[in-house]
Amino acid sequence: MSKPLSDHDRRKQISVRGLAGVENVSELKQNFNRHLHFTLVKDRNVATKRDYYFALAHTVRDHLIGRWIRTQQHYYETDPKRVYYISLEFYMGRTLQNTMVNLALENACDEAMYQLGLDMEELEDMEEDAGLGNGGLGRLAACFLDSMASLGLAAYGYGIRYEFGIFNQKIVSGWQVEEADDWLRYGNPWEKARPEYMRPVHFYGRTEHNPEGVRWVDTQVVLALPYDTPVPGYRNNVVNTMRLWSAKAPCEFNLKDFNVGGYIQAVLDRNLAENISRVLYPNDNFFEGKELRLKQEYFVVSATLQDIVRRFKVSKFGSREVARTDFSKLPDKVAIQLNDTHPAMAIPELMRVLVDEEKLLWETAWDICVRTCAYTNHTVLPEALERWPVELFAHLLPRHLEIVYEINRRHLERVAAKYPGDTDRLRRMSLIEEGGQKRINMAHLCIVGSHAVNGVAQIHSDILKATVFKDFYEMEPHKFQNKTNGITPRRWLVMCNPGLAEVIAERIGEDFIRDLDQLRRLQDFVNDEAFIRDVAKVKQENKMKFAVHLEEHYKVKINPNSMFDIQVKRIHEYKRQLLNCLHIITYYNRKCSLPKTRPRMLHWTKMIIRLITAIGDVINNDPVVGDRLKVIFLENYRVTLAEKAIPAADLSEQISTAGTEASGTGNMKFMLNGALTIGTMDGANVEMAEEAREENLFIFGMRVDDVEALDKKGYHAEAYYNHLPELKQAIDQIAGGFFSPKQPDLFKEIVNMLMHHDRFKVFADFEDYIKCQEKVNALYTNPKEWTKKVIYNIAGSGKFSSDRTIAQYAREIWGVEPSMEKLPAPDDKH
Numbered sequence: 001m002s003k004p005l006s007d008h009d010r011r012k013q014i015s016v017r018g019l020a021g022v023e024n025v026s027e028l029k030q031n032f033n034r035h036l037h038f039t040l041v042k043d044r045n046v047a048t049k050r051d052y053y054f055a056l057a058h059t060v061r062d063h064l065i066g067r068w069i070r071t072q073q074h075y076y077e078t079d080p081k082r083v084y085y086i087s088l089e090f091y092m093g094r095t096l097q098n099t100m101v102n103l104a105l106e107n108a109c110d111e112a113m114y115q116l117g118l119d120m121e122e123l124e125d126m127e128e129d130a131g132l133g134n135g136g137l138g139r140l141a142a143c144f145l146d147s148m149a150s151l152g153l154a155a156y157g158y159g160i161r162y163e164f165g166i167f168n169q170k171i172v173s174g175w176q177v178e179e180a181d182d183w184l185r186y187g188n189p190w191e192k193a194r195p196e197y198m199r200p201v202h203f204y205g206r207t208e209h210n211p212e213g214v215r216w217v218d219t220q221v222v223l224a225l226p227y228d229t230p231v232p233g234y235r236n237n238v239v240n241t242m243r244l245w246s247a248k249a250p251c252e253f254n255l256k257d258f259n260v261g262g263y264i265q266a267v268l269d270r271n272l273a274e275n276i277s278r279v280l281y282p283n284d285n286f287f288e289g290k291e292l293r294l295k296q297e298y299f300v301v302s303a304t305l306q307d308i309v310r311r312f313k314v315s316k317f318g319s320r321e322v323a324r325t326d327f328s329k330l331p332d333k334v335a336i337q338l339n340d341t342h343p344a345m346a347i348p349e350l351m352r353v354l355v356d357e358e359k360l361l362w363e364t365a366w367d368i369c370v371r372t373c374a375y376t377n378h379t380v381l382p383e384a385l386e387r388w389p390v391e392l393f394a395h396l397l398p399r400h401l402e403i404v405y406e407i408n409r410r411h412l413e414r415v416a417a418k419y420p421g422d423t424d425r426l427r428r429m430s431l432i433e434e435g436g437q438k439r440i441n442m443a444h445l446c447i448v449g450s451h452a453v454n455g456v457a458q459i460h461s462d463i464l465k466a467t468v469f470k471d472f473y474e475m476e477p478h479k480f481q482n483k484t485n486g487i488t489p490r491r492w493l494v495m496c497n498p499g500l501a502e503v504i505a506e507r508i509g510e511d512f513i514r515d516l517d518q519l520r521r522l523q524d525f526v527n528d529e530a531f532i533r534d535v536a537k538v539k540q541e542n543k544m545k546f547a548v549h550l551e552e553h554y555k556v557k558i559n560p561n562s563m564f565d566i567q568v569k570r571i572h573e574y575k576r577q578l579l580n581c582l583h584i585i586t587y588y589n590r591k592c593s594l595p596k597t598r599p600r601m602l603h604w605t606k607m608i609i610r611l612i613t614a615i616g617d618v619i620n621n622d623p624v625v626g627d628r629l630k631v632i633f634l635e636n637y638r639v640t641l642a643e644k645a646i647p648a649a650d651l652s653e654q655i656s657t658a659g660t661e662a663s664g665t666g667n668m669k670f671m672l673n674g675a676l677t678i679g680t681m682d683g684a685n686v687e688m689a690e691e692a693r694e695e696n697l698f699i700f701g702m703r704v705d706d707v708e709a710l711d712k713k714g715y716h717a718e719a720y721y722n723h724l725p726e727l728k729q730a731i732d733q734i735a736g737g738f739f740s741p742k743q744p745d746l747f748k749e750i751v752n753m754l755m756h757h758d759r760f761k762v763f764a765d766f767e768d769y770i771k772c773q774e775k776v777n778a779l780y781t782n783p784k785e786w787t788k789k790v791i792y793n794i795a796g797s798g799k800f801s802s803d804r805t806i807a808q809y810a811r812e813i814w815g816v817e818p819s820m821e822k823l824p825a826p827d828d829k830h
Contacts (some may be wrong), residue, residue: 001127001705003520019104019107019108019547020754024108024162025115028059028105028109028112029112029115029116029645030562031059031062032055032056032059032112032113032116033263033530035054035059036051036055036085037052039058040054045047047124050186052118052353053096053123053126053127054186054187056096056109056113056123057095057127059109060096060105060816061099061189061230061539062104062753063103063105063232064099064103064108064154064232064479065230066825066826067232067238067239067823067825068208068230068241069807069826070235070237070239070826071238071239071823072151072241073667075154077473079333079334079589080154080816081154081289081333081334081335081816082154082156082306082335083154083810083814083816084155084158084298084334084336084337085141085144085145085148085155085156085158085337085339086158086159086300086304086305086336086337086338086341086343086346087137087138087158087159087275087342087343087453087494088296088297088300088339088342088343088614089132089138089141090130090132090138090141090142090145090159090242090244090482090697091130091132091133091134091141091639092130092132092134092142092229093129093131093368093491093639093640093643094128094129094130094639095127095190096124096125096127096131096308097282098146098490098491099232100237101234101490101491101494101495102146102150102232102233102490103232103235104235104285104658109219113261121417124467128186128188129165129638129639130165130183130188131166131181131280131638132161132165132244132280133165133280134166134282134283134556135167135570136340136378136664136666137340137378139639140339140456140485140665140802141157141159143486143487143488143491143665143802143806144157144806145157145231145240145242145486145491146491146802146803147232147486147488147802147803147805147806148240148806149231149233149238149240150229150233150234150238150803150823151233151803151806151807151810151818151819151820152236152820153240153806153816153818153819154812154816155240156240156242156243157231157240157242157243158243158244158245158300158304158307159190159242159243159244160276160277160280160296160299160300160327161243161245161246161277162182162277162278162279163184163246163277163279163282164181164182164183164279165181165183166181166280166638167181168180168711169636170635170636171534171609171633171635171636172614173615174406174609174613175606175609175778176605176606176609176610177542180279184825187783187822190229190230191227191228191229191771192227193225193226193532194225194226194227194228194243195225197226197307198225198226198248199223199226199303199306199307200250201221201222201224201298201299202216202220202222203220203221203222203295203497204219204220204395204396204480205217205218205219206218206398207398207402211472212404213355213356213358214355214399215356216352216356216398218805220273221515222247222248222249222250222274223247223248223249224245224247224248225245225246225247226243226244226245226246226303227245228241228242228243229241229244230242230396230735234490234513234514234818235514235822237823237824237825239521240536241716243304244306245274245299245300245303246277247276247277247299248273248274249269249270252722254380260283261373261682262413263549265366272376275292276295276299277296277299278346279557280611282294284570284572285318285379285383285384285570285572285574286383286384287386287413288383289389289392290716291396292390292392294388294392294396294397295396297344298349298396298397298400298714299364299586301341301343301345301346301349302349304343304346305346305349305353310351312324312333313325318777322384325358327354327358327364327365327368328364328368330356330368330372331368331371331372334372335372335374335739335813335815336372336374337375337640337809337813338446339378340371340376340378340379341377341442341445341446342386342445344375344386344442344445344449345397346373347369347373347446347450348403348404348407348445348449349400350365350369351403351407352400352403354368354369355403356399362406366407366410369449370449370450371451372587373450374450374451374452374453374457374813374814375444375446375447375449376455377443377446377456377464377469377662378662379662380460380464380467380629380660381574384444384635385441385442386441386443387433387439387441387442388439388440388442389437389440390432390437390438390439390440394441400710404431404432404445405432407445407448407449408430408432409432410427411431411448412426412430414816415429415475423470428471429444429471430443430444431448438614438786443469444472445555447469448472450479451479451813452479452812452813453469453479453480453481454480454481454482454483455482455663456482456483456484456552456662456663456684457482457485457663457664457684457686457687458482458686458687459682459683459686459704459725460482460683461658462482463659466476478759481812481813483809483813484669484799484800485664485665485668485682485684485802485805486668486799486800486801486802486803486804486805486806486807487667487668487800487801487802487805488663488801490513491674492646492668492669492673493513493673494513495641495690496643496644496646496647496673497538497542497644497646497647498643499538499541499542499647499675500535500647500673500794502676502758503511503531503534503538504522504794506534507521507522507531508521508522513800514803515803516797516798516799516801516803516804517804519563519655519794519797519798520794520795520798522791522795525791526788526792529822531791532784532787532788532791533793535674535787535790535791536783536787538674539647539648539650539790540560540676540789542647542648543648543650544560545644545648546564546645546646546647546648547559547560549644554634554635554811556620556630556632557627558627558632561625562627562628563648563650563777563780564648564651565649565650565651565653566646566653566670567580567633567652568576568642568645568666569636569805571605572605573753573758574657574661574759575655575661576655576656576657576760576765577612578608578754578762579762579765579766579769580628580653580752581611581612581615582727582730582766583766583769583770583773584615584629585733586614586726586730587629587773588615588625588629589729589730589733591624591625597665597775599720602782605749607749608733608747610747611634611747611750614746614747616631616632617739618738618739619631620632642666642669643666644778646669646670646675647673647674649670649675650786651675651776652667652670652674652675652678652679652778653678653679654678654679654680654682654685655680655701655765655769656679656680656682656683656760657680657682657702657760657761658680658682658701658702658703658704659704660682661682661683661685663683663684664682664683664684664685665684667679667683667684667685668688668800669687670686670796671692671794671797672800674790674793675790675793676697676698676776676786676793677698677788677793678700678701678703678769679697679698679699679700680699680702681701681702681737685699685802687799687800688796688797688800691796691797691798691799692753692793692797693792696792696796697793697797698772698773698776699772700740700772701766701768702761702767708759715758715761715764716756717754717756717763718755720767724763724767726770727763727766727767731751733752733772734747734750734751735747735748735751777786
């Protein structure tokens with residue numbers, strides 16, 4: 001088999017990566033050497049690989065600066081409506097290669113490094129991932145930033161600059177061990193601190209009610225220091241800003257009687273204030289009502305709103321004089337999007353600013369607030385919904401509790417007027433949940449305080465209206481919308497799969513990168529022998545490259561001709577990694593002769609991981625199976641590993657119980673990169689089946705209606721266990737210690753859960769899943785027919801660009817129009 005092209009060779013032949021002009025290359029080399037010398041204070045004799053990475057990063061960043069300043073000047077001059085996307089997570093991954101792609105610098109940089117005797121890929125590997133997110137929600141925010149810039153929207157991402165992002169995962173003796181992710185240890189060349197825009201954030205204290213209004217007094221102050229990161233659009237010279245806040249203790253502390261011990265202690269205690277931005281909470285789809293988390297949520301919201309109000313008040317660039325004081329215009333100039341309920345405090349905080357500080361009447365302020373804010377819901381799982389104890393609120397944010405009570409009072413008055421005598425409805429729709437410990441339901445607060453509420457896939461939005469938010473939908477149906485998630489084709493195709501991007505560009509040109517719907521035109525090539533061959537060849541090269549990576553990092557040798565069947569998701573019962581495990585065990589028990597390789601990607605999480613690694617230990621060391629089946633748990637899965645795994649996948653596992661996965665975005669990434677999907681009719685899988693036609697996906701299992709019917713009837717796992725011999729065998733092996741001979745009882749509680757407490761009905765879909773996997777195997781033995789289905793999938797993936805998603809948010813929620821115009825380049829004198 002021919003050796004895959006090195007990335008250097010491949011990039012040289014790829015037009016979508018920009019031209020390496022001679023002047024361009026020599027200027028880059030010059031700037032690289034200048035940064036090595038003046039910024040890093042090194043020469044070539046002592047410089048390390050990391051120094052070279054930093055020199056290159058600074059060189060590329062230089063190309064952003066002029067565009068960044070110009071873009072912001074342009075916004076001040078044209079005074080557009082600005083969009084503020086507030087999120088507790090931005091899962092950005094690496095920045096260098098993405099910036100080069102969006103500025104068309106990649107070939108020139110590649111050539112410059114080559115001429116300097118450096119390997120571009122090695123330098124790119126020195127960059128730390130910015131892992132400021134758990135999974136889908138945080139990565140969605142990152143894709144949205146890319147699309148907002150590429151569509152020329154005056155948009156800002158606002159979040160927290162966590163000192164420690166999502167933990168680094170190590171697998172030790174089959175168990176997960178977490179390590180702190182010290183991603184800033186060597187510095188971050190992409191950020192710029194902005195101490196001049198530092199903002200005070202208040203906590204605790206008490207309220208004073210006077211005839212002139214309400215004052216929040218005796219508070220503790222924490223300073224919010226902003227760090228700005230440039231967000232370049234795709235080749236349109238637009239560079240937007242992601243602003244992340246870092247917590248700083250104020251300098252002044254009152255020591256009534258000065259003594260050295262007290263002073264030292266006071267300085268040491270500064271850490272307590274700064275802990276707010278220390279670490280990302282690693283909970284996803286699970287609510288844990290911790291005070292530090294509520295502090296983080298209010299911290300980002302308070303600092304951001306101060307910024308929003310300041311920017312609203314000044315209209316002309318370079319001027320800090322107050323120019324606008326009429327807040328009735330705020331909704332015409334500002335759109336605030338809440339990424340889930342985590343930034344829900346924006347609603348009471350905006351009310352506090354307008355009523356207490358700007359002295360507006362409540363009714364006027366409320367109208368402004370509702371017209372400005374919009375809320376995206378990301379989950380229907382009850383355990384994920386944020387419900388903060390009133391007691392904690394009263395202690396930490398006393399003024400905001402009063403405001404929430406007043407919002408609720410007026411809201412319930414409106415409900416009572418519309419549905420007289422319906423006390424049960426009042427109870428269901430209240431922002432305050434009574435009974436036991438009183439709690440504030442943050443989703444209810446978001447719905448009441450926003451003009452638009454959206455789910456993230458059609459089925460999810462429909463479920464919201466029919467179940468969780470039914471009462472609210474009945475009362476205000478005009479608020480509810482759907483915005484199906486999307487992914488940026490820049491990172492998730494051009495950057496991570498250059499071979500496929502080039503094969504597509506050869507057939508339909510390069511415009512698809514900005515208008516992914518153009519992929520539809522690939523349907524014309526579904527029977528084109530040369531195209532089928534090219535698509536299959538790129539997949540094979542990606543698999544070979546990933547196989548080398550797996551051998552290097554996991555010491556497992558896999559056959560690149562086998563099927564790469566990949567499930568990458570956060571571990572959660574509803575995502576049903578256990579269903580996948582049962583399938584693997586069943587295949588193992590059949591000692592199937594079909595070639596299949598399966599790379600896979602907190603107590604409960606740890607048990608599931610331990611089971612996967614245990615199954616791998618048995619199967620991977622069984623000489624009878626050989627290389628026909630391998631099970632690999634991909635350790636420390638993150639954006640950068642996804643960029644390697646997804647282009648290499650043949651089969652994508654999207655097997656959540658119907659009605660539980662809001663959308664999914666990994667499913668879209670696999671589809672765009674030429675994997676086929678085995679999945680349930682859940683989340684965006686439903687729309688993927690519509691776009692690529694259902695016969696081109698492997699759909700199995702219960703639909704939402706079937707799940708509901710089974711709930712009514714009662715789900716009895718034992719019935720399936722007794723009825724299906726292969727299921728029984730697999731469960732008995734797990735329970736009996738076949739995969740843990742030294743600790744036969746190790747997985748007892750997993751078995752107990754599956755048999756008696758499984759909300760997600762793994763056994764109910766087992767039989768259909770196994771049959772569906774047999775269809776997968778049958779098709780895989782016919783590479784040509786397999787690749788035809790792949791082409792249908794790629795051709796149908798245009799809808800799932802985040803450009804489409806953002807254009808819909810812009811027109812239907814934010815009231816702004818996307819633009820495909822380019823801004824003039826910094827060296828353009830016009």
